Amino acid sequence: MRTETEIGYNSKIEGDVIVTRVDAALNWFRKNSVWPMPMGLACCAIELMAAGASRFDISRFGSEVMRFSPRQSDCMIVAGTVTYKMAGAVKRIYDQMPEPRWVIAMGACASTGGMYRSYAVLQGVDNIIPVDIYISGCPPRPEAVLDALMKLQAKISTQPVLENLMAVRSLQHH
Amino acid sequence: MSSLESAQKIKAKFGDLISEPMEFRGEITVKLADAEQIAAVCDFAKRQLGFDYLVDISSVDNCGDDPRWMVVYHLRGLKHGNELRIETNVSEEKSELPSVLPVWRTANWHEREIYDMMGIRFSGHPDLRRILMWEGYPYFPLRKDFPLAGKPSDLPGVAFTKPAPLEGGPFVTVAGGKDSISREPRVRTPEE
Numbered sequence: 001m002r003t004e005t006e007i008g009y010n011s012k013i014e015g016d017v018i019v020t021r022v023d024a025a026l027n028w029f030r031k032n033s034v035w036p037m038p039m040g041l042a043c044c045a046i047e048l049m050a051a052g053a054s055r056f057d058i059s060r061f062g063s064e065v066m067r068f069s070p071r072q073s074d075c076m077i078v079a080g081t082v083t084y085k086m087a088g089a090v091k092r093i094y095d096q097m098p099e100p101r102w103v104i105a106m107g108a109c110a111s112t113g114g115m116y117r118s119y120a121v122l123q124g125v126d127n128i129i130p131v132d133i134y135i136s137g138c139p140p141r142p143e144a145v146l147d148a149l150m151k152l153q154a155k156i157s158t159q160p161v162l163e164n165l166m167a168v169r170s171l172q173h174h
Numbered sequence: 175m176s177s178l179e180s181a182q183k184i185k186a187k188f189g190d191l192i193s194e195p196m197e198f199r200g201e202i203t204v205k206l207a208d209a210e211q212i213a214a215v216c217d218f219a220k221r222q223l224g225f226d227y228l229v230d231i232s233s234v235d236n237c238g239d240d241p242r243w244m245v246v247y248h249l250r251g252l253k254h255g256n257e258l259r260i261e262t263n264v265s266e267e268k269s270e271l272p273s274v275l276p277v278w279r280t281a282n283w284h285e286r287e288i289y290d291m292m293g294i295r296f297s298g299h300p301d302l303r304r305i306l307m308w309e310g311y312p313y314f315p316l317r318k319d320f321p322l323a324g325k326p327s328d329l330p331g332v333a334f335t336k337p338a339p340l341e342g343g344p345f346v347t348v349a350g351g352k353d354s355i356s357r358e359p360r361v362r363t364p365e366e
Contacts, residue, residue: 084333084334087333088331088332113338116338117339117341118322
């Protein structure tokens with residue numbers, strides 16, 4: 001049976017062998033198993049739950065489990081208003097995530113502080129942690145969350161994984 | 175027994191301390207002249223008149239006027255369904271009045287919130303500390319002289335604050351505008 005994939009694999013000729021680059025393979029593994037850590041703080045968490053439920057299934061994209069433990073997750077989805085009081089906790093949880101890690105800022109409040117221009121609300125979670133994808137909306141539709149996940153997957157597939165691993169390895173040898 | 179009769183019973187018991195019951199849209203309000211007696215009045219309201227549910231305690235900042243603070247207690251009786259509002263004034267130099275915790279346990283967090291947001295202390299409260307902001311936050315945010323955008327502060331290891339960008343001021347709407355164009359949220363000067 002002939003199948004065409006972006007890796008360029010012709011099963012009739014080559015048999016069950018895929019020839020690719022290490023980077024492409026590692027990125028493919030990583031992007032199709034992004035386990036989110038839902039930092040669900042406010043109303044956006046409800047839409048995140050909807051994205052995880054059956055109609056807008058997020059596990060179709062590999063985000064099979066919403067890991068509430070930062071040690072076992074890949075991507076932190078900050079869903080909701082980050083107050084100054086909560087900012088310390090969000091930063092601490094982000095620091096506990098192992099590399100490679102990504103952050104999705106979901107909704108207006110997590111991206112920029114939203115409609116809350118006040119004394120108690122952090123004006124955007126990117127003041128404390130680096131954000132990869134921003135989703136707009138109040139709250140964003142679950143389809144928007146899935147679209148952001150797809151954009152994150154596109155971003156992950158461009159990472160130079162092998163180069164980074166080699167650099168870390170050479171640092172350790174010294 | 176209606177709310178008005180309950181208010182008149184309170185006035186009969188406490189005399190000159192209580193003002194005449196005022197009525198507005200079906201709600202009865204009494205003013206208490208001396209804030210120190212609030213615990214006794216609330217105790218009487220709960221034990222004798224059956225107001226066993228404290229709906230809320232709120233506070234008002236009469237910025238510039240003396241006395242500066244007005245603390246408002248909203249009472250309700252679950253058995254008879256009547257509501258009553260008691261207002262007391264507290265001056266700024268004192269900024270303290272007795273806690274009604276012995277009467278209703280729920281006053282614990284309401285009074286902590288008033289302390290956190292306005293700075294009014296409650297004597298006899300076992301655990302008067304900030305509840306919404308963090309310990310060590312230097313300001314009282316809901317006072318009239320505190321800006322909406324907030325002031326910068328930094329408590330290393332706990333939390334920091336920065337003033338939020340208001341872009342010209344709070345965008346407010348106007349109630350009862352003719353159409354959505356006139357109700358559009360924008361910067362409005364008070365004479366509008």
